[in-house]
Amino acid sequence: MKRKVHVISGVTGMTGNELARQLVRDGSNLVIGFDNFFASSIDSVADLIEEENFKFFEYDLNDEEQMNQIGSMVKKLGEEGMEIFYVNCAAVVHTEHFYKVENTFATNVVGMKRFLDQAIEVGARAYINCSTSEVYSMQSWNDNGGVRESDYLVLATAEHSQRTSYAVGKLLTEFFMKDAVDKGLIRGCSIRFANVYSNHELYPKHIIPHIIASLKNRGQVELLENSKRNKRSFLHNIDSCRAVLALLNVSEALDGSVYNVATDEEISIVDLVKLIGSKMGIEEPAILFAGYRASDPERRILNTDKIRQRTCWEPVVNLSRGLDMCLGIDKEKK
Numbered sequence: 001m002k003r004k005v006h007v008i009s010g011v012t013g014m015t016g017n018e019l020a021r022q023l024v025r026d027g028s029n030l031v032i033g034f035d036n037f038f039a040s041s042i043d044s045v046a047d048l049i050e051e052e053n054f055k056f057f058e059y060d061l062n063d064e065e066q067m068n069q070i071g072s073m074v075k076k077l078g079e080e081g082m083e084i085f086y087v088n089c090a091a092v093v094h095t096e097h098f099y100k101v102e103n104t105f106a107t108n109v110v111g112m113k114r115f116l117d118q119a120i121e122v123g124a125r126a127y128i129n130c131s132t133s134e135v136y137s138m139q140s141w142n143d144n145g146g147v148r149e150s151d152y153l154v155l156a157t158a159e160h161s162q163r164t165s166y167a168v169g170k171l172l173t174e175f176f177m178k179d180a181v182d183k184g185l186i187r188g189c190s191i192r193f194a195n196v197y198s199n200h201e202l203y204p205k206h207i208i209p210h211i212i213a214s215l216k217n218r219g220q221v222e223l224l225e226n227s228k229r230n231k232r233s234f235l236h237n238i239d240s241c242r243a244v245l246a247l248l249n250v251s252e253a254l255d256g257s258v259y260n261v262a263t264d265e266e267i268s269i270v271d272l273v274k275l276i277g278s279k280m281g282i283e284e285p286a287i288l289f290a291g292y293r294a295s296d297p298e299r300r301i302l303n304t305d306k307i308r309q310r311t312c313w314e315p316v317v318n319l320s321r322g323l324d325m326c327l328g329i330d331k332e333k334k
């Protein structure tokens with residue numbers, strides 16, 4: 001069997017670090033990862049850094065010279081007979097950055113495309129493009145089992161909110177991915193993740209760490225007015241990474257198309273606060289509502305039949321256990 005090398009951009013981010021961990025622990029031959037610490041730190045891979053089959057570089061996806069170094073290194077490994085896989089996790093992601101059109105374009109679109117070109121150039125077998133369920137924008141749910149990959153999109157535009165620039169950029173990357181596969185240049189696919197969370201988020205900007213940090217520090221939580229109605233499902237990064245690996249294992253699934261990856265476990269944001277509060281011993285936590293986010297869908301329900309039918313993926317971390325892990329009270333954790 002050929003030896004494998006996985007090249008992961010944004011490797012210290014939520015998806016990247018857990019993906020590297022799963023690969024390294026499963027005895028993967030080599031993981032090459034890089035990150036510029038835009039939204040993460042070396043701490044998330046502290047347990048991997050000494051591993052022989054994990055190589056880390058503090059590199060920027062948008063730095064041509066640094067990317068050329070990665071390309072040359074990987075090309076050499078390919079010439080030595082290793083099978084190469086690329087996973088693009090680097091992105092300008094967090095809520096507050098969604099509105100920064102130039103940043104999201106440079107990293108999420110141009111950076112993604114250059115990284116894809118490099119994967120093709122070095123002869124990679126496959127490229128995984130991390131897209132987002134934000135592309136469903138104003139039509140993020142239905143009552144027929146959730147939105148499907150083939151559904152037409154109803155997008156908020158610049159008339160409504162600059163926030164959609166993140167989704168629109170990611171949507172464009174799905175076209176690059178499809179085009180490359182259709183031209184026979186590489187195998188690959190795009191994944192639309194929904195609301196990924198992890199035990200170790202560096203900044204309390206996403207909703208789960210925000211709730212935990214607020215309850216810990218102030219015993220109360222401030223939420224947007226939207227949260228009076230909003231419901232979401234949450235995907236633990238263990239499961240987002242298992243989806244990447246499941247897809248990489250099925251060559252026929254890497255047909256350039258798109259896969260929804262999410263859980264079916266929907267919860268209102270208010271109930272999420274109550275659930276986290278009860279796990280922390282705070283019954284009926286105080287919730288203050290302030291601020292409003294335009295063009296924010298009330299629900300986001302993704303149909304995941306496609307990935308479940310084409311691979312053996314299904315989520316294994318339910319919300320209650322995932323929250324226990326975030327709170328450091330998980331009993332099942334190895």
Ligand SMILES: NC(=O)c1ccc[n+]([C@@H]2O[C@H](COP(=O)([O-])OP(=O)(O)OC[C@H]3O[C@@H](n4cnc5c(N)ncnc54)[C@H](O)[C@@H]3O)[C@@H](O)[C@H]2O)c1
Nearest residue numbers: 010013014015036038039040060061090091130193195196
């Ligand atoms: N977190 C979510 O809820 C979610 C939902 C849908 C899709 N996604 C997508 O999944 C992928 C992984 O996201 P994540 O949840 O791990 O987010 P994350 O912010 O935790 O990780 C992204 C990583 O990319 C790094 N990065 C940013 N710009 C970079 C650059 N120029 N060069 C090198 N590294 C850079 C950041 O420092 C960070 O470590 C992204 O493509 C994201 O758009 C995430």
